[in-house]
Amino acid sequence: MAPPITVALPLATAAAVAACHRWIPRWPALLLSAGASLAVAALGVSLALDASHSGLLLYWFGEWTPRTGHAIGIDFAIDPTGAMLLVISATLVTFAIVFAFRYFDTAGQFFQVLMLIFLAALAGFSLTGDLFNLFVFFELMSAAAFALCGYKSEEPAPLQGALNFAVTNTIGAVLVLTGIALLYGRTGALNFAQIGRTLGGRSDVLVLAAFAFIVCGFLVKAAVVPFHFWLADAHAVAPTPVCVIFSGIMVEMGLYAVVRIYWTVFSGALGPFHNELRNLLMAFGAATALVGAVMCYAQRHLKRLLAFSTISHVGILLLGIGLLSPEALGGVGVKLLGHAMTKGGLFLAAGILLHRTGSVDEIDLHGRGRHLGWLAFLFFFGAAGLAGCPPFATFWGGVMLNQAAGRLGYHWITWVALGGEIVTAAAIFRFTSRVFLGWGTAHGVLIAGAARIPEKPDTQGGHEHTPFAMYASATVLALLGAAAGMVPHLTRVAHSAALRMENRAAYAARVLDGVASAAPAARDTSATFPDLAQGCGAVAAALLLAWLTVCSPSARRALGSFHPLRRAVQYLRDVHSGIIPDYVAWLVFGVAVFGGVACSWVLWHATIPAQLR
Secondary structure: OOHHHHHHHHHHHHOOOOOOOOOHHHHHHHHHHHHHHHHHHHHHHHHHHHHHHHEEEEEEHHEEEEEEEEEEOOOEEOHHHHHHHHHHHHHHHOOOHHHOOOOOOOOEEEEHHHHHHHHHHHHHHHEEOHHHHHHHHHHHHHHHHHHHHHHOOHHHHHHHHHHHHHHHHHHHHHHHHHHHHHHHHHOOOEHHHHHHHHHOOOHHHHHHHHHHHHHHHHHOOOOOOOOOOOHHHHHHHOHHHHHHHHHHHHHHHHHHHHHHHHHHOOOOOOOHHHHHHHHHHHHHHHHHHHHHHHHHOOOOOOHHHHHHHHHHHHHHHHHHHHHHHHHHHHHHHHHHHHHHHHHHHHHHHHHHHOOOOOOOOOOOOOOOOOHHHHHHHHHHHHHHHHOOOOHHHHHHHHHHHHHHHHHHOHOOOOOHHHHHHHHHHHHHHHHHHHOOOOOOOOOOOOOOOOOOOOOOOOOOOOOOOOHHHHHHHHHHHHHHHHEEEEEHOOHHHHHHHHHOOOOHHHHHHHHHHHHOOOOOOOOOOOHHHHHHHHHHHHHHEEEHHHHHHHOOHHHHHHHHHHHHHHHHHHHHHHHOOOOOHHHHHHHHHHHHHHHHHHHHHHHHHHHOOOOOO
């Protein structure tokens, strides 16, 4: 009964807190909410351990098990990767709830209710083995996220950000539902394993269209360029504890859906287009990593800066996914784990800064954070983690990605990923040095043209005291990002989970026939001296870039006179207009490009002889 409890427990707790909020004091409500999310985390750890040993845990609702190799019921098919995502989700929600208890001045208890509903959706999304139920949990997650984004509903900006979020993500949901309808019309099934077995190695334009619709729908949730516009706007207006789950796990869930659906459903049918799919995914990943990095460095508003950092790192993760390699996919899992914890700690630190100063604007705060030494350390520590410094989990994930890319001959991926990590970490170093150390002037290259975004703090600001729970939450999450990288045999476990996920035949045999497969031959990844030098060198390069743009007049003049860079930054700013029809137009453009390229593969393979391709 453990798998359904991960969904039922937070929903039941949310209903109880909502029904009794008039009579339950704040402390019992906090203990009840945080206790429920912590219990889900503990259940997730148990499921992850069991799944690591057995490969795949199955739970059939109502005992409607498959008959003669055909799925007739709805199941939870729990693999190690899905269980790990459940643990990350519950951990981040727990810390966000604890942090927010003393953060909001007038939060009430509905914030905890929405967070628990969001957690229930994340749990179901991570564990389900049914495509339509994946969509249902996707919609439940979105509904809770819309409300959380516009939680400060008395202000116009959060409502506008929530509306932007709702429109773009609803279009993504329609894309997913359209793809599901096409697949159901072709296969008559909704179970992942059943659809994959029915499709087999057959592919045509309809199958590729279904694949394109589903993938693009989830890439909207993952904030991949050009579907990414909603994310920075949502982060700028959402309460800071909400940004923890938006950047820490929600966008990563979009990537997880792409990976799981491809390997369990489409990998056989799209086998002839393996190389084309690899190039397409890596093109979107590279564009996302680079656009996110440039826009990150061009921000003066800390929450938008961190949001574009998330977009850049999503691009790096998509580059790893696009390699279509078990080792690279294992590296994606490790890197995702480190990024979730590190970015969660950074957003909570941003919440403390907003609580103490009433602002998160880099120019307005110049030199005003000198007395916040521990907070400065958290930002420096988190930036080092995002740069891939050892022993952070992001470092080990980067090692696995780089080694996989090298074996496949895609060495350029290493440089794109390294560039994204250096620039995004440098943006945080620059913010930290200007705000907490008072370096440079109150103006900066590239951020001078950034619009000032007024933000009403969640608290009244100017507080001389920060509650212990707020500092503790930010500190523990930041430390978890480093501690995760020191878990023994982390890379071997991640490699094993990736091998299991990519074995479509074994997955179908386990789900539909009850036949378990042998454990895959996974291996540990060792870091060489060049890997260690790259990780430490990325931090040094980020520090140098931050110092040059803050403290070096000659460097600032050089950047200021480099007109192509300034024009590119200004163009990207103009594109991120905040106007919903513009964002919808870019979304449609992205779907047209992805779908048009995917559907052209059939024509290419049908008309061009194999020896000429």
